[in-house]
Amino acid sequence: xxxxxxxxxxxxxxxxxxxxxxxxxxxxxxxxxxxxxxxxxxxxxxxxxxxxxxxxxxxxxxxxxxxxxxxxxxxxxxxxxxxxxxxxxxxxxxxxxxxxxxxxxxxxxxxxxxxxxxxxxxxxxxxxxxxxxxxxxxxxxxxxxxxxxxxxxxxxxxxxxxxxxxxxxxxxxxxxxxxxxxxxxxxxxxxxxxxxxxxxxxxxxxxxxxxxxxxxxxxxxxxxxxxxxxxxxxxxxxxxxxxxxxxxxxxxxxxxxxxxxxxxxxxxxxxxxxxxxxxxxxxxxxxxxxxxxxxxxxxxxxxxxxxxxxxxxxxxxxxxxxxxxxxxxxxxxxxxxxxxxxxxxxxxxxxxxxxxxxxxxxxxxxxxxxxxxxxxxxxxxxxxxxxxxxxxxxxxxxxxxxxxxxxxxxxxxxxxxxxxxxxxxxxxxxxxx
Amino acid sequence: xxxxxxxxxxxxxxxxxxxxxxxxxxxxxxxxxxxxxxxxxxxxxxxxxxxxxxxxxxxxxxxxxxxxxxxxxxxxxxxxxxxxxxxxxxxxxxxxxxxxxxxxxxxxxxxxxxxxxxxxxxxxxxxxxxxxxxxxxxxxxxxxxxxxxxxxxxxxxxxxxxxxxxxxxxxxxxxxxxxxxxxxxxxxxxxxxxxxxxxxxxxxxxxxxxxxxxxxxxxxxxxxxxx
Numbered sequence: 001x002x003x004x005x006x007x008x009x010x011x012x013x014x015x016x017x018x019x020x021x022x023x024x025x026x027x028x029x030x031x032x033x034x035x036x037x038x039x040x041x042x043x044x045x046x047x048x049x050x051x052x053x054x055x056x057x058x059x060x061x062x063x064x065x066x067x068x069x070x071x072x073x074x075x076x077x078x079x080x081x082x083x084x085x086x087x088x089x090x091x092x093x094x095x096x097x098x099x100x101x102x103x104x105x106x107x108x109x110x111x112x113x114x115x116x117x118x119x120x121x122x123x124x125x126x127x128x129x130x131x132x133x134x135x136x137x138x139x140x141x142x143x144x145x146x147x148x149x150x151x152x153x154x155x156x157x158x159x160x161x162x163x164x165x166x167x168x169x170x171x172x173x174x175x176x177x178x179x180x181x182x183x184x185x186x187x188x189x190x191x192x193x194x195x196x197x198x199x200x201x202x203x204x205x206x207x208x209x210x211x212x213x214x215x216x217x218x219x220x221x222x223x224x225x226x227x228x229x230x231x232x233x234x235x236x237x238x239x240x241x242x243x244x245x246x247x248x249x250x251x252x253x254x255x256x257x258x259x260x261x262x263x264x265x266x267x268x269x270x271x272x273x274x275x276x277x278x279x280x281x282x283x284x285x286x287x288x289x290x291x292x293x294x295x296x297x298x299x300x301x302x303x304x305x306x307x308x309x310x311x312x313x314x315x316x317x318x319x320x321x322x323x324x325x326x327x328x329x330x331x332x333x334x335x336x337x338x339x340x341x342x343x344x345x346x347x348x349x350x351x352x353x354x355x356x357x358x359x360x361x362x363x364x365x366x367x368x369x370x371x372x373x374x375x376x377x378x379x380x381x382x383x384x385x386x387x388x389x390x391x392x393x394x395x396x397x398x399x400x401x402x403x404x405x406x407x408x409x410x411x412x413x414x415x416x417x418x419x420x421x422x423x424x425x426x427x428x429x430x431x432x433x
Numbered sequence: 434x435x436x437x438x439x440x441x442x443x444x445x446x447x448x449x450x451x452x453x454x455x456x457x458x459x460x461x462x463x464x465x466x467x468x469x470x471x472x473x474x475x476x477x478x479x480x481x482x483x484x485x486x487x488x489x490x491x492x493x494x495x496x497x498x499x500x501x502x503x504x505x506x507x508x509x510x511x512x513x514x515x516x517x518x519x520x521x522x523x524x525x526x527x528x529x530x531x532x533x534x535x536x537x538x539x540x541x542x543x544x545x546x547x548x549x550x551x552x553x554x555x556x557x558x559x560x561x562x563x564x565x566x567x568x569x570x571x572x573x574x575x576x577x578x579x580x581x582x583x584x585x586x587x588x589x590x591x592x593x594x595x596x597x598x599x600x601x602x603x604x605x606x607x608x609x610x611x612x613x614x615x616x617x618x619x620x621x622x623x624x625x626x627x628x629x630x631x632x633x634x635x636x637x638x639x640x641x642x643x644x645x646x647x648x649x650x651x652x653x654x655x656x657x658x659x660x
Contacts, residue, residue: 001546004539011534324530327491329519330547331512 005338006345008321015314016346019307019410023350023403024357026303030296031358031399032389036365037295039389041288045239045281047201050138051124053278054230055239056094056246058086058253061269063227070103072182072220075227076270078261086229089252091245093234097135098226100125100216104179106159106209108167117167121159123177123209125216128152138232141197141210147171148195155215158195160205169193181221189219200386224263231272239285242274292398300402304410311343311414322418332418339415340408347407351400358399365389437502438598438631439465439488444497446483446654457483458654461497465633467598470625472634472641475651481635484651485601488633489522490514519548523592523630525602529584531576537563537587538572544595559594565627566590566620582613589621593628600632606641618644 009016049055063074076082079098086096102123110116127133128151136142141150146161148171159169169175173193181187191211199205217223233242249272257269276282325335369386441463448455458480465471465488473481486492487499490506499506501517509517523544531540538559545555563572566586568579576584585605592600602621606614622644625632634641642648650658 004542004546004552007539008532008534320530321532324532325543325547326515327489327518327524328544328547329515329517329522331515333512 001338002341005342009342009345012317014317019310019314019343019346019407020350020353022303022306022310023347023407024354026299026306026406027351027354027399027403028358028361029354030299030402031355031395032361032365033295033299034292034395034398035358035362035389035391036387037288037292038392038395039362039366040387041284042390043388045275045285048279048281049230049232049275051199051201051204053273053275053281054097054228055233055237055242055275056090056231056249057273057275057278058082058096058229058231058249058270059227059273061271062267064271064273067101070101070227072100072102072180072222072227073184074268075100075182075222075225076229076268077225077263077265079224079226081261081263082229082270085256086231089256090231090249091233093237094231094245095134097133097138097230097232098127098213099228099230100213100220100222101227102179102216102220104177106167107176107178108169108173109176117169119163119167120207121163121209122204122207123211123216125211125213128212129214134232144197144199146196146198148193151194151210151212151215153192153194155189155191155211155219156194157191157209157211158197159193159210160208161196161198162202162205163207163209164193164196166206171195177219179220182225183221185221187219187221191215239274239276242276246272246274246277296398296402300406303402303406304413307343307406307410308413309410311339311411312417314414326418335418336412336415339411339418343408343411344404346411347404350407351403354403355396355399359391359396362389362391362395366391436467437464438467438469439463440500441487442498442500444487444494444499446480446487446492447495456654458487458494461654461656463649463656463659465599465631467631468625468629469631469633469647470622470645471632471647471649472636472645473649473651474635474637474642475657476637478653479651480654481651482603483654485603485633485635488599489524489601490517519544520595521598523595523597523600525585525588525592525600525605527604527607529576529581529588529608531584531587531591533576536573536575537568537579540576540587541591541594544591548595555594562590562594565624580613581609582616585609585613585617586620589617589624593624593630596628597630600630602632602634604636604638605634606636606638611640614638614640 060074060076063071063076066074083096083098102125104121104123106119106121107115108117126135128136136150145158148158151157171193174190175193176188176190178186178188197210199208213226217225253270253272260268276285322335326332366389369388372387441461444458444461445456446458448457473484475481483492487494490509493507501521506514506517532543541559541563542552542555545559546552560572563569566589568583568586571579571583576587579587606617609617618641621632634645648660649656
């Protein structure tokens with residue numbers, strides 16, 4: 001019987017194309033929208049994690065409390081010992097990267113050695129030179145390099161392309177960093193600009209300078225000392241689990257603090273933060289999840305409304321068929337059941353087509369991206385200028401389930417009229433044609 | 434041998450129309466025998482369709498009892514009534530009511546599928562009945578490609594294919610010209626004799642009366658003659 005009904009569905013475009021189109025459009029929109037939202041949001045999270053917060057961050061609490069001042073004197077000493085501890089006391093799938101956040105004045109001299117231009121810069125020192133370092137790959141630095149090379153020699157730096165433009169510097173230009181050392185003294189060290197980077201984040205392109213970790217340690221007198229340890233999970237690790245891992249590390253840290261490395265200051269208290277604890281990302285994630293559910297909910301509801309009406313229209317279109325089947329002795333329940341199966345079939349088919357269309361669009365946006373640099377130019381958000389969608393299994397599920405649900409529910413709501421249909425009127429109705 | 438198929442005992446049917454009661458049938462006593470070929474005749478509103486509804490288990494009487502063999506129809510649940518129709522009753526409508534998206538073959542197949550039979554087990558049966566109504570060369574066509582007479586033949590085949598004990602035909606010739614009407618009536622008569630299914634018409638077409646074995650006249654919900 002089901003096969004027989006499906007033959008009818010395929011032949012009758014009016015009862016097939018419209019509901020399928022609705023489900024297809026709805027699912028495609030949900031998949032694309034969720035993919036886009038997920039891509040923009042998770043792109044922002046990833047960008048923030050890669051550049052700034054890590055998925056986890058081990059930092060000295062006194063430094064964290066005054067982070068905006070970049071108090072290098074509150075950095076965490078015993079870098080090698082700390083790495084060893086992290087490798088033995090945290091999940092083996094976390095990769096730990098040492099960083100130094102620093103701030104300084106960047107002075108550009110003219111040919112006579114007088115200041116030509118000068119600006120405060122935000123700096124990050126990371127491990128460029130170790131063979132086992134993932135930092136270059138993690139920050140996509142090779143792809144982001146507009147001109148020149150990465151700082152692989154001594155006292156070399158790369159700077160944001162907009163910063164380079166505003167300072168009117170060229171590659172090979174010698175500049176001086178003026179800042180504060182680990183022990184509070186004034187430091188001045190010369191660096192050579194070897195590359196211009198387009199981070200893709202406007203605020204960073206305007207202010208950011210990257211130097212090698214060892215160079216920074218030499219410049220700021222921070223031997224065996226870093227400001228941060230950033231921990232990175234593999235991408236398969238869901239961020240909802242970060243808190244558990246963080247708590248476990250903090251628990252272990254409490255034990256370690258009782259017998260600290262000898263180079264630590266008395267008031268050094270390293271703490272672990274997850275990305276959700278930093279830069280208000282936790283509440284942004286909650287809001288994002290809520291908005292996403294809301295969007296999916298609205299689409300489901302709208303699809304259901306349209307499909308309900310499509311079901312009613314189909315019911316009117318097939319009034320004769322339904323009446324005939326009732327007159328021929330098909331029970332109301334069986335009739336509604338077969339309609340439910342039709343709805344399920346249309347929901348599944350529409351969802352598949354919708355997933356293909358929405359998925360293709362999302363894939364395109366994932367691979368090619370959408371340049372929104374102009375829109376973000378005045379934004380302080382750490383968000384890539386090229387916005388990319390993200391194709392995830394979750395996105396498909398969030399499209400398919402509402403697609404099928406709305407198709408079946410819409411059909412069933414519409415078929416309630418069949419339940420009320422009285423057999424006593426069938427002859428009259430069928431005779432009326 | 435008891436060949437009583439349907440019996441009415443003091444059956445009345447009253448409809449509520451607004452605040453008024455409309456009596457469609459009054460104290461009807463009637464028997465329909467197996468294999469009979471009969472009709473209800475009478476003007477509009479005389480109660481013909483209501484009688485067909487009651488016989489077909491589409492409606493229940495306000496008072497009195499209707500029996501199918503020994504089964505009291507009014508005691509059946511909605512589902513049992515559907516089963517009764519599914520297994521025992523074939524319907525033929527004035528406007529054919531063929532499903533436009535299905536072919537001749539598929540329209541005739543439908544009642545068998547509703548009875549839970551598989552298509553591959555009944556294919557020959559459908560082809561056989563299509564051949565009996567003379568439409569074998571049209572078997573793959575859709576209703577829109579057929580004439581009115583051909584459509585009614587399909588409807589007859591559809592009613593007969595499940596081998597019912599009773600066929601209810603409401604004005605089956607009303608939409609046909611004289612030539613087609615006669616052909617249809619001859620076909621129905623022939624199939625009635627062949628299949629032994631009782632055929633009950635409701636009609637005011639005089640041509641029908643020439644073919645039937647029994648004619649029951651109705652007026653204002655009462656039987657005025659039975660000949």
